[in-house]
Amino acid sequence: MRRNVDLTRELPLNQLLLGDCVQMMRMLPPASVHCIFADPPYNLQLQGQLRRPDESVVDGVDEDWDRFTDFAEYDRFTHAWLTECRRVLRKDGTLWVIGSYHNIFRIGAALQDLGFWMLNDIIWRKSNPMPNFRGRRFTNAHETLIWAARGRDSRYRFNYQAMKTSNDDLQMRSDWFLPICNGPERLRNQHGLKLHPTQKPEAMLHRILLSSTAPEDVVLDPFSGTGTTAVVAKRLNRHFIGIERHPAYVEAAWARLAQTKALDNDAMAITPSRRETPRIAFGSLVENGALAAGTVLYDKQRRVSVIVGSDGSVSAGDLRGSIHKVGAELQNAPSCNGWTFWHFERDGLLVPIDVLRKS
Amino acid sequence: MRRNVDLTRELPLNQLLLGDCVQMMRMLPPASVHCIFADPPYNLQLQGQLRRPDESVVDGVDEDWDRFTDFAEYDRFTHAWLTECRRVLRKDGTLWVIGSYHNIFRIGAALQDLGFWMLNDIIWRKSNPMPNFRGRRFTNAHETLIWAARGRDSRYRFNYQAMKTSNDDLQMRSDWFLPICNGPERLRNQHGLKLHPTQKPEAMLHRILLSSTAPEDVVLDPFSGTGTTAVVAKRLNRHFIGIERHPAYVEAAWARLAQTKALDNDAMAITPSRRETPRIAFGSLVENGALAAGTVLYDKQRRVSVIVGSDGSVSAGDLRGSIHKVGAELQNAPSCNGWTFWHFERDGLLVPIDVLRKS
DNA sequence: TTGTGTGCTGAATCATCCC
DNA sequence: TGGGATGATTCAGCACACA
Numbered sequence: 001m002r003r004n005v006d007l008t009r010e011l012p013l014n015q016l017l018l019g020d021c022v023q024m025m026r027m028l029p030p031a032s033v034h035c036i037f038a039d040p041p042y043n044l045q046l047q048g049q050l051r052r053p054d055e056s057v058v059d060g061v062d063e064d065w066d067r068f069t070d071f072a073e074y075d076r077f078t079h080a081w082l083t084e085c086r087r088v089l090r091k092d093g094t095l096w097v098i099g100s101y102h103n104i105f106r107i108g109a110a111l112q113d114l115g116f117w118m119l120n121d122i123i124w125r126k127s128n129p130m131p132n133f134r135g136r137r138f139t140n141a142h143e144t145l146i147w148a149a150r151g152r153d154s155r156y157r158f159n160y161q162a163m164k165t166s167n168d169d170l171q172m173r174s175d176w177f178l179p180i181c182n183g184p185e186r187l188r189n190q191h192g193l194k195l196h197p198t199q200k201p202e203a204m205l206h207r208i209l210l211s212s213t214a215p216e217d218v219v220l221d222p223f224s225g226t227g228t229t230a231v232v233a234k235r236l237n238r239h240f241i242g243i244e245r246h247p248a249y250v251e252a253a254w255a256r257l258a259q260t261k262a263l264d265n266d267a268m269a270i271t272p273s274r275r276e277t278p279r280i281a282f283g284s285l286v287e288n289g290a291l292a293a294g295t296v297l298y299d300k301q302r303r304v305s306v307i308v309g310s311d312g313s314v315s316a317g318d319l320r321g322s323i324h325k326v327g328a329e330l331q332n333a334p335s336c337n338g339w340t341f342w343h344f345e346r347d348g349l350l351v352p353i354d355v356l357r358k359s
Numbered sequence: 360m361r362r363n364v365d366l367t368r369e370l371p372l373n374q375l376l377l378g379d380c381v382q383m384m385r386m387l388p389p390a391s392v393h394c395i396f397a398d399p400p401y402n403l404q405l406q407g408q409l410r411r412p413d414e415s416v417v418d419g420v421d422e423d424w425d426r427f428t429d430f431a432e433y434d435r436f437t438h439a440w441l442t443e444c445r446r447v448l449r450k451d452g453t454l455w456v457i458g459s460y461h462n463i464f465r466i467g468a469a470l471q472d473l474g475f476w477m478l479n480d481i482i483w484r485k486s487n488p489m490p491n492f493r494g495r496r497f498t499n500a501h502e503t504l505i506w507a508a509r510g511r512d513s514r515y516r517f518n519y520q521a522m523k524t525s526n527d528d529l530q531m532r533s534d535w536f537l538p539i540c541n542g543p544e545r546l547r548n549q550h551g552l553k554l555h556p557t558q559k560p561e562a563m564l565h566r567i568l569l570s571s572t573a574p575e576d577v578v579l580d581p582f583s584g585t586g587t588t589a590v591v592a593k594r595l596n597r598h599f600i601g602i603e604r605h606p607a608y609v610e611a612a613w614a615r616l617a618q619t620k621a622l623d624n625d626a627m628a629i630t631p632s633r634r635e636t637p638r639i640a641f642g643s644l645v646e647n648g649a650l651a652a653g654t655v656l657y658d659k660q661r662r663v664s665v666i667v668g669s670d671g672s673v674s675a676g677d678l679r680g681s682i683h684k685v686g687a688e689l690q691n692a693p694s695c696n697g698w699t700f701w702h703f704e705r706d707g708l709l710v711p712i713d714v715l716r717k718s
Numbered sequence: 719t720t721g722t723g724t725g726c727t728g729a730a731t732c733a734t735c736c737c
Numbered sequence: 738t739g740g741g742a743t744g745a746t747t748c749a750g751c752a753c754a755c756a
Contacts, residue, residue, distance in 0.1 A: 142482055175534070
């Protein structure tokens, strides 16, 4: 699979190129690739060490490739690689970039400044994100993808029907619920430590390539890492070009590719979408007015009662907490299902609050 | 409720100001508001006709330079109002902005450039978004909120416990699933047409204000529209200041406010954070006999134990100090919350000493 | 073999009070 | 305002051990 080619004349199809992505892309011919997926450094700017409540240390991203002195330097870097991306992208090609709130706004603005035409921003909702250990923010439970065409007039590819079919015949939305990369898919060294700090799930690349490329298309990944894009491209019969600066990652990616088989035509099946069971929190009933703050709730026998607070807490005297917690305390029970325990009054009758979830 | 005040001296509490938000904010005293919610114009680039923030029409958007001038125009406008926001925001205040992929990346970058410190980006996942009629993109089913502190060192407010309680005792995540504003909540004129094109759901403002403000705080909305922020602020006993350029919207907002009642204390109350509850020193438990000197305390697994001293210290061999210090030393940890680490025996069971604070 | 309990970990801008 | 003391804080999924 590894060949020597004159990059400026011939596209290095199904190759992983070792080197800096801006320099390598400069060697590629213009308007030559159909799709680009980019997972650039996020510029996380982590301060110190973060510990879990049990004092264990969080193994955060602390790589030299993620250190930038300031926003200006990060912006220069962003402009440089996006400019090359736009040059090598075909007129009707599209670009995907993933990021978090640390960098995605700068990347989005740069994309617009360079003339890319934004098609969607896509939210990757994580099934099991890292919690917020200090209770100082909302749990950062998503990352953002931007999907953009090379320009406003691009006649880009979007496999609408494939996306709809894979989503139980409903239009695929801009919010994607996918697990993080874990389990056997996550590459680890002989000590069981993760090989790459930010390996992306193959399911995400699967959906991306299926939605916006055709078989035999050329997919470029300028920050190839351990080769997730290449692996999924190979499996889906797309050509890939990966660029990565770190030899160890390139080696790992080649090993992964060696174990990857291209699907035959019949097997180009679509990953079944995971059905999401909508979970309604009690607080949202108060937020949306289904149950007003100040309402009195009773147990079935009207032996105890509580008042609903504006945050979806309930209180009885000094006692305050969730419907479950307060229900348990008042019964001196270890636990309690507040949804069935608590009732509100309607037309003189007690109705379990559970019915409000179902309407 | 409508009064004439000298804005430069006195905050126009619970007022809706008619006028341009940059000009009006310039008249407000610096460092005076606790929280800002902003729903600025989205700079939608539809049907070829492009409007500047001041509603004037931009001609010809086919040329590259036009696109650039347009973004530049939007950026100038963004910088102008965000600069005033930062000036009137208290040192420890926070700002919320909502937008879509058309404008949110430019706003996010501007926030960072102006020195705001990003705390979260929040995804509003819509329950019933507008489908994509042409089948050329993913259904745009979300909008993005940015939550930012005035600066990196801000000691901002986040009502963590209230958010957790309202989310059935799980940390509130960065993805919020809320219905769009519809039904009786949606303001309509006598012809049944919606009064405002982008009226936001009250549930969203409810969660925002509950998470990041306290009763009596001052909430500013520079693009007040039909007054959703003001209405929810009034209901939750926060002070509001709304600014809006269109007299018809201001009129509608006053009408809404007239029908809005403030919640009473019980209904408005939220689950207090541990940080805000009065602290009880461990020594006082020994003083008042809740825990006798000489009692043996254990960790959860009974791996280590200490004896309570008469001064509220604990000791294990030569080691003596506070419950926190000794707990940390025995675990070789940098720190330890002794309240949850140490347990005493009751009816053969280990109970965290923390429960003694609550009774 | 199957169920249960324990332990580990993930792109993280993760504290506050008091002197 | 700087340093030391205090004390607040986690969810889901997977691996593995053990019954």
